[in-house]
Amino acid sequence: MLSACSSNNLLTIPDTNTFAVSNLSSINVSNQKGASISLDLSSLEKSFKTKATVNGSGAKTAADIKSYQVYLLSTNTSTFPSNVNPLAYVVGSAYTINKGSTNIITFNNVQGSTNSFGTGNYYYIAIRAYSELNAGGIELIKSNNNWTTNKQTAVSSGNGVQVRNSDLALSFTTPLTLSTNLLDIVPASLDVNITLTGSTSKVSSYKIGLCTNPAQPITTRIASTPLVIDRSTAQLSGNTHTVTFNNIPAGTYYATAEAYSYAGAGGTSVVAVDNRGSSYAAPDNKSRVAVSSAAVTVSSSQTLSPLNNLQIPLTLEDTTHNYSFSGNVNDGSGDNYNASISGASLIAGSDGVPNSAYYFDGIDDLMSVPNNNATTPFQNNFAVSLWIKPVTTHEIDSEGLTFGTVGTSGQKYVMYANHGGDFDNAGVGISAGTNGISIYEHASNYMPALLVWNSPVSSTVWTHVVLVYTNRVPSLYVNGNLVKTGVAGSKINISPFILGYGLSFGGPGYGYFNGSIDDIKMT
Known part of the structure; x- marks a missing residue:
């Protein structure tokens, strides 16, 4: 829950499915220190709503959250604008909080408006939630199309809390609520057997990846790949590699392979240019990467794919210079x-x-x-x-x-x-x-x-x-x-x-x- 305080008071409200700043009468705050706005993380999880996927599994719950980032936002309007980047309105420093490490977050020295009419300086709370500690892993809040960027950010709705210097008081306000929907689709873990055909005599290591367009295997490669595999590792059996790609969103993908003369994707790439037999589309023309002829599809409800077998015809350079x-x-x-x-x-x-x-x-x-x-x-x-x-x-x-x-x-x-x-x-x-x-x-x-x-x-x-x-x-x-x-x-x-x-x-x-x-x- 959220609260506003002077130096001696911390207001709380009963746990609900939202956390809020309650209706406040005038609370005098120090003109020198400014107001303080606090957030009680202990009831935060109650604000997160979840939704099951079509097959009854895969939804993220509050238990999946390992850490948060909490921001204080300020605007000159009583309601937060849409079609904006919410983090462009941040004041002060953000808090990165691992779940369970602390409950109370306080933004101090919150400034009031100097306008004699008491307009301006409305405050809101923004939250980002993560699957790993220290704001790591994937973001778990569902994208909000009201934002131009940082879409997986939840911002408190309704009227913001107003701090006015004219009477050194927090404004009367309706509850400041934050209802946050978590992801209802878990990105897939995709297990793939990739068999590389052709000569591998010069190969010491590979980069294995996924792309969405076989004509542009570099430009359309998804961010979570490629994986580097040495030929000496247990992942290699003959020329077949078993690899797992994590956090793969729904879509259709082709496997890609780059081959290198040294371990750890070192040395030089030894894959022939435009490996599929025709030029790749710009800007990937002249790329030294091979692409599978078949694709694999991750459905929107898929949480763990079956093992897929993809063949990558690998043509190496037959030159010595x-x-x-x-x-x-x-x-x-x-x-x-x-x-x-x-x-x-x-x-x-x-x-x-x-x-x-x-x-x-x-x-x-x-x-x-x-x-x-x-x-x-x-x-x-x-x-x-x-x-x-x-x-x-x-x-x-x-x-x-x-x-x-x-x-x-x-x-x-x-x-x-x-x-x-x-x-x-x-x-x-x-x-x-x-x-x-x-x-x-x-x-x-x-x-x-x-x-x-x-x-x-x-x-x-x-x-x-x-x-x-x-x-x-x-x-x-x-x-x-x-x-x-x-x-x-x-x-x-x-x-x-x-x-x-x-x-x-x-x-x-x-x-x-x-x-x-x-x-x-x-x-």
């Missing part, structure tokens, strides 16, 4: 060949997503990729895929000579050709400008053009470029079409990487690339 530039130069393949960037600036990518590509100034910007393998990877048979948008031309050399060093000048290396040394090895590089694309191999006194495609490349629209080496012979695909097949050089072992060396994009030697690069993949 994958740079989608999601705000950084981390390797998304799961092999953790994270790159470093020098000078280049983030821009919108080929899919329009902000901060998902890099612009290289053609002067000194560079991206460096490590090579930690004990042997040279990608030898004689490999592919390099990337998107480019050059802004300057590069030098067009004659194709087909298997000797000479024409690649040492006039080039704009999107991918620089490493030096293969004095014997049978050669690095391979890609030079590109608005007038075409050329492929060079590099060793001692050796840097010929083995493939030259002399055709315009847009400076305003992204171009997809794929270099494929098959038994030492380069082929070039542009926007999905085979545009040129080159010739085999004179070296025996061809690779972007040379043992002991990393790989550079955007430069450095013999010509820095000027333009934009996105989504580099190597297989």
Whole structure:
């Protein structure tokens, strides 16, 4: 119950199904200290009304309340306004009270109006109730659509208590009542068996979640998920995970999975981009998350769901170097060949997503990729895929000579050709400008053009470029079409990487690339 008091009196009323400030005659209060308004929590639970669900279970009762937050509100009107945020009217500090810890809450120094007509300074009590101690868990008060925000807040109804300085008295008032409906639907606990199909060789941990739209698995993921599961835990049996999602409201949900190379969702995500086989809808396009094809529905009366089995087809990246530039130069393949960037600036990518590509100034910007393998990877048979948008031309050399060093000048290396040394090895590089694309191999006194495609490349629209080496012979695909097949050089072992060396994009030697690069993949 509520009461108003001077320094010596505490007024109470008998327990009812509401708590109230009774009709009060004039009570003088200190002009210096202001009034005091008190709340007796011992009878608070009697104000909470409950309602059973359609199947006779699931309603919350006052016994489910573990803690409260109590606020004093003030307005200039005798009744509390609607279509507002009630907590915008809070005066003073809120009380967070664990049930049973105290009964009497007193708001002291409550100020009266200075208006000679005695208008203004009407006071109300607001309550929030929680399922756990210290205002934790879920809020148990049913949403009130009169509020714009903080909907699960109960505010005392009727006329507020008015404190007037003109006569240093609390106003006559009708009982200040607070009738609070608790939730009549308990959010479900959803038990799900999630089976991940496909290769899991690079996976150490997962994030398992629920979303409402399979085309936007990140944006529509509900707040209580995802759950992080290590493959070493008891939750994993083969590739099937048994997970429990708590406090799930009524709705239809799809299961989502992200896979990571380290435990605890650490390292990099190794799920292929747009895992369901087609692009996710913006802003989730380019997301590395897999989604179940089937859904599970939580009904409005459901308190504990049956065990549901959801299959998530999980496609991992089959690359060993994958740079989608999601705000950084981390390797998304799961092999953790994270790159470093020098000078280049983030821009919108080929899919329009902000901060998902890099612009290289053609002067000194560079991206460096490590090579930690004990042997040279990608030898004689490999592919390099990337998107480019050059802004300057590069030098067009004659194709087909298997000797000479024409690649040492006039080039704009999107991918620089490493030096293969004095014997049978050669690095391979890609030079590109608005007038075409050329492929060079590099060793001692050796840097010929083995493939030259002399055709315009847009400076305003992204171009997809794929270099494929098959038994030492380069082929070039542009926007999905085979545009040129080159010739085999004179070296025996061809690779972007040379043992002991990393790989550079955007430069450095013999010509820095000027333009934009996105989504580099190597297989």
